[in-house]
Amino acid sequence: MMGNFQVFDPALLDGAGLNRQAVFDLDALPTDIAAAVAASCTPGRSYRQLILIGHAGRKLWQSVTAAGIASDDPIDDFTVRTVRQWFAGSLAQHAYDILYPGTQAIGLQRLGQLAGWHHASPFMVGIDSEWGSWYAYRALVVADTRFEPTRPVRGVHPCATCQHRVCVTSCPAGALSGEQFDLAKCVAYRKREGSQCRATCLARISCPVGSSHRYCDAQIRHTYVGSMRAIERYY
Template sequence: MSKAQPLPAGFLDEAGLNRQHVFDLAGLPEAVLATLDIQGGERQLILLGHGGRRLWEHIRASGTAGDDPIDDYSIQTIRRWFAQALPEHRYRILYPGPHLIGLQTLGALAGWHRPSPLMIGVDTEWGSWYAYRAVVVADTAFAPSLRQEGSSPCPSCIAPPCIRSCPAHALDDGRFSLEACSRYRLQPDSPCATGCLARQACPVGSEHRYDEAQIRHSYARSLAVIRQYYANEVQAPEQQ
């Protein structure tokens, strides 16, 4: 029996999807499998992400536009990858898409996600400057990836700069307050409207920090969600 080959990742790395993890579906927890709507013949889940600035650089160079150029570019890249490198295999992209996928759960299983005070993942290489970009199920038979070992760098951080740098005091009591963060971001001329000062203060992986355009893009999207949430909250009593 021939030895299973690793995922051919060169195309993905070059395109900016430079984090990959292959899971055998049979080895995933039942709770995770229940969310995936697995179909006949699918044997593996491929988690794709990016670390650092390369993905955004490729998106800008490609001219990808639209409401969510990151998702659009990621989908286009995966389709090209399968067409060129894996034309004999069937696949489905579950995320981005309508499926509710536990990305942080998959990230923890891969060893990518370590807890941080900001309630976002952090690791010793990329800090918080990485993200999950796609979940693909396929009929492939690659060698499953080894879990990335390590621990969160946060517990050993003395006088954490993320806590000290948060003007909303959303971390003062040791637990992240989404309410305090959100309301501060909604204030006129808030310095956190399109970026997180606490996140940017973290020294871990700071050399991989996104450029300002990517930061503004990502935080503008989350700010729009916050505005919609509080608009609905104000309107609700009037609708009763």
């Protein structure tokens, strides 16, 4: 313990590629988020903190691939396994629940904004000045830990100073050309025979911010093939 806080040791998470973490005290969260979290927890358990875990860059996919997980959601399965290993180590005395991955409706992007990770982009994926859009939310955990709450990242919104808006002109669906993202145009184009965006997003990969961290082709394909399945199911 350091003062009244436990030492937060992210080494296992970082090594697995889950290299973004933010800790929130439950009693300091906005009321609506706190209520959603409380409704999602195991009844009868008492928790103090919410831990948001994400990945940025390519390391997580490398770890998932090396683990050889054969499932419909290998990233989710690897993430859950890693979080459980983390708690089974030096945190074994603590109670916790994994709320995400799961079915609970808790706004991950909202939490990302509180952590300072998330800025809105024209192509509807969060973006920040270091990693660009090449990061994602991977786990949300409630626990009775006493970590020091994380200070928000103070990054500049990279889209605010972008003059070329290459993502807008690179979208073959024209979904970014108006004042708001046009989901209908995006979906219609992705479903079209011969679409260039069935297994990628040309607007996203054209963005120069954080381009050195861009996912490998296999991870991009995994991401967008999954979203294409959802489009074909619901639209």
